[in-house]
Amino acid sequence: HLEMATVRAPFDGRVISLKTSVGQFASAMRPIFTLIDTRHWYVIANFRETDLKNIRSGTPATIRLMSDSGKTFEGKVDSIGYGVLPDDGGLVLGGLPKVSRSINWVRVAQRFPVKIMVDKPDPEMFRIGASAVANLEPQ
Template sequence: MPRANCDQKPNEARMQDAPPKMLQGQKNSKMQQGQKSLPKANPTSTVHPPAPQSRGLLRSWPALAGLLATLAIIAAGYAYWHYSVLHPSTDNAYVQANIVPIAPLTSGLVTEVNAKEFATVKAGDVLVRLDPAPFEAALKAAEAKLTLAQQQATGPAAQSPAAKANIYQAQAGADQARLELDHATIKAPVDGIIGKVRVRPGSIAKAGMSLFPLIDTSKWWVDANFKETDLARIEAGQKATITIDLFPSHEFSGEVEAVSPASGAAFSLLPAENSTGNWVKTTQRFPVRVALTLKPGDPEMRIGASASVTVDTTSKGSGSGAQ
C-alpha cells in the first residue's frame, strides 16, 4: 500500500505539470466516446402530441352540428308556418256543377226514351217522346174553333167586340194546343251528361215531375269549406290550386268566386242549439266557391269528387267575396 501511494503521487504530479492543451484534448476525446456510446434516436418514430386548439375543435364538433340542425329545423318550421298562413288550404272540398232536372211540361204517355245513362248529349238532342196523338187531336179541335170563329165574324158583325174576342180566344187555344204538342218531345236544354234514368216506355209522365237529371258541363266549381280563422285573408278573385282525388297526379287551377255569408251549420235543416249548458266551442267552416279553369286536355270532371284546395292570398283579389 505505501508503494502504490508513492506511485500515484508522481502520476498526479505529472498530470499537474502537463500542458493545458493536452488536458483539453483528453477531455474532448472522453466526451466523444460518451456520445458514441449513446444510442441514436430515430427521427421517424418521434410522435408529436396534437395541438390543444385542434383537440378543442374536435370536441365541440358534435355540439356545433346539433346547433346547426336545430336552427335548420326551426327555420323550416317557420317557413312552413308562414307559407300555410299565406296559402290556407283544406281537403274538405267537393266538385260541383249545375244539375238540370229533366221534367215534361205536360203530362202524357212515354213512348220513346233516347236518353242513355251517363251518356254525353248536346243541347237540342231528343231525350224522351210522349204519345203525340192526344196533343194532335187537341190541336185539330183548336184550329177548327179558330176557323169557325173567323167564319162567324163576317159582314157587319165582324167589327163587333164580341166577334173579335171570339177570334182571339180561338187563336189562343190553337197556340196552346200547338205548344203542348211541341212539349211532347223533350229535348236536352244544355250540353251535359245524363244521370240515372228511371223512366221507361209505357210510363206515365206528369208535368213538372223529374224523369232524370242532366249535369251541365259548361261550368264546374269546387265548394271548399274553409275554417273561419282563414276567411280574413280569402277574397274573391284570388288564385287557387286544386287537386282532385280522382286525378292525384293532375293539378287544376281556379279562382275564388264567392265566400258564403253564413257557415254551413247555419244553412242546415237542424241548426246547432248553442244555448244549452253542455256547449263546446268548435271552429266553424264557411263554404268558399272556387271556379275551375279547365283547359284542353284536362280530365273529365265528376260531380261530387273529393278535392283539396289551396288559395294564394298573396294574389290580388276583388275584395267583394270576403264581406
C-alpha cells in the same frame, strides 16, 4: 205531335238518374232524369274562419281531385259563404249550409264554404259530390 214529346236541353250535359223507359208516360212535376251541366264546375272548399280575411273573390286556386291527385286544375274564388248552421243548437236559419267542426271537445275555428270556379274543367273527371283538395294563393 212527336215534336211536343221531344225533350231539349238548353245546354250539353250528362243525363243521370234516368227513371223511365220507352213507352212509359211522363207526368208534370215528376222528374224522369237529372241533367248535369258539364260546362261549368265548382269546388266547395270549407276554410277556417281565421283564414277568410285573406280570401277574396278572384283569389287564384289550385285544385286536385281525390280520384286523380296527380292532375291539377286552376280556378278562382267565386264567392265566400256568410253563414253556416251552428253546432251548438242555437238559432237555425233555413237555407244555411251545415259544416261540422272536426273536433267536438276542443273549440276550433268554424269553417265556411268557399265556392271556387274551375277554369278549364275536364268533364270526364269532375263529378257532383266528389272529393277535392283546394289550395288558395292569396295575393
